[in-house]
Amino acid sequence: MIAKQIIKITLNLTVICFFAGTILGLVNMGTQHAKEENQHKREVLTSMSLLGYGAGNPAPADLKMDKISRYLLAVDGAPALGYVIPAGQGQELIILSVEGGKLLSIPAPQMENPEINQHLSQEMRRQVSELTHVEDYRIALLDGKVQGYLITGNNLGFKANIKMMVALNSDFSVRGIAILESEEDPGLGDEAKEPYFRNQFAGKSAAQLARISISKNPQPEEYRSLLESQPEGHFTAEEMENLRAVYGDSPIYSITGSTISSTAVMVGVQKAVGRFVYRLQQVNAALTAPSSSAPAPEAREGEGEGV
Amino acid sequence: MPVFQLIIRGLLAENPVFRLALSMCPAVAVTTNIKNGFLLGCAVVFVQVMSNITASVLRKFIHPRVRVVIYTIIIATWVSTIDMIMSAYLPDLYDQVSLYIKLIVVFAIIISRMELFASKNPVTPSLFDGLGMGLGFMFGLMMIGAVRELLGSGQLLGFDILGVKPLLIMILPAGGFFVIGFLMSVFNIILKKLGMGAPPAGGHH
Secondary structure, three states: OOOHHHHHHHHHHHHHHHHHHHHHHHHHHHHHHHHHHHHHHHHHOOOOOOOHOOOOOOOOEEEOEEEEEEEEEEEOOOOEEEEEEEEEOOEEEEEEEEOOEEEEEEEEOOOOOOOOHHHOOOHHHHHHEEEEEEEEEEEEOOOOOOEEEEEEEEOOOOOOOEEEEEOOOOOOEEEEEEEEEEOOOOHHHHHHHHHHHHHHHOOOOOHHHHHEEEOOOOOOOHHHHHHHHHOOOOHHHHHHHHHHHHHHOEEEEEEEEEHHHHHHHHHHHHHHHHEEEEEHHHHHHHHOOOOOOOOOHHHHHHHHHOO | HHHHHHHHHHOOOOOOOOOOOOOOOHHHOOOOOOHHHHHHHHHHHHHHEEEEHHHHHHHOOOHHHHHHHHHHHHHHHHHHHHHHHHHHHHHHHHHHHHEEEEEHHHOOOHHHHHHHHOOOOHHHHHHHHHHHHHHHHEEEEHHHHHHHHHHOEEEEEEEEOOOOOOHHHOOOOOHHHHHHHHHHHHHHHHHHOOOOOOOOOEEEE
């Protein structure tokens, strides 16, 4: 009798779960592509908006977006860092030791994230293994001059991860931030998307950003109206200067009732910017310094095979 | 029971917020303005109707010992399906409502109506019971949102009405409790005057 009950209940639940799983799997399959496309579109829109371009001020046609991709990998079994950077017409994979010393550099003309392994030559593949793509940094260039950097940050919010995008000026001061994905509560942590919160970061220099703290005091009225005067964060250069001079060292005023979410966003931005600046300096230092172990010439020649 | 009566019942006599006192957590957390209340209400209407229909269709198949587990699976399936479809094909709307949709999985009102009504009734009444309860929930949230928005931010639907913020506490969680308590008592006094007694716990079976 008991065995019969167990079987009946198990069957009942199994059938329901099977159908639920099938439905969800099919829906996911059907929507995956469109969803990713939307996410990509949104990221592009957000990046353009953060750089100050929008409906009223379209991006110039010769605005170029370069990409630096960061990888984790192993060289001869030891962990190392890899950066795919634009070099001339193509790209280059430079490999740094954990301490920042340059180990190798490999031309990687068409290296795209998922297939990176295939574009490495046989020789390289013997040394380099466990390539894992971590993130992309984007650089906006106009006539060869850096207009800004776009980086993404992640931090645990009240419930789930908050994914944010930070735009930096060429001097690494913050141009603006945007929340890309979050599951904060509406009316509370979700207010981080509102201009009065997110525009607080605009204008802060990297040094100011690194030492700011969170404040639970109410935001001064004139500061708030200044932040809300540009809902998209498209401040002019003078307004940015003004923001930095007057409010650069003011704390981030937290959202009422959502100190955890506010802190999460602030720390996420701080971490993202701090790490990016540090890594970019490392890469720049490696590019100017001579390679500690020059890549073997045959490795360079064999590179083309995998492409 | 005629279908329109089922809807009226969900709106007034068995209003989920003011009469059944179910799903009070979102009623406090989300209702800082009318718009939030409306969007969450829309999402609840949809999930409640779909879940009620599913539970009603499957009512002879579901083993009574594990019905709660199965209801949870049904709700979660619907919520995830809507979430995925909207994010793929209605990205702009999804930006507005995605947070609300994800909250619905754990709403007491939905599982309560599945258990008390849809599990014992045919599909059509279950559909309209879900519609009525969903609309009642939306109505409750919008009422609370209106009072809190007006007193807390001096606005209605985002438009400045008062020009000042008379009671900032109203947009804080504490304000939510005050407003719900106040509106609940007003609602019940009015219904009592109209001669409606208290509903059974969880609403009509």
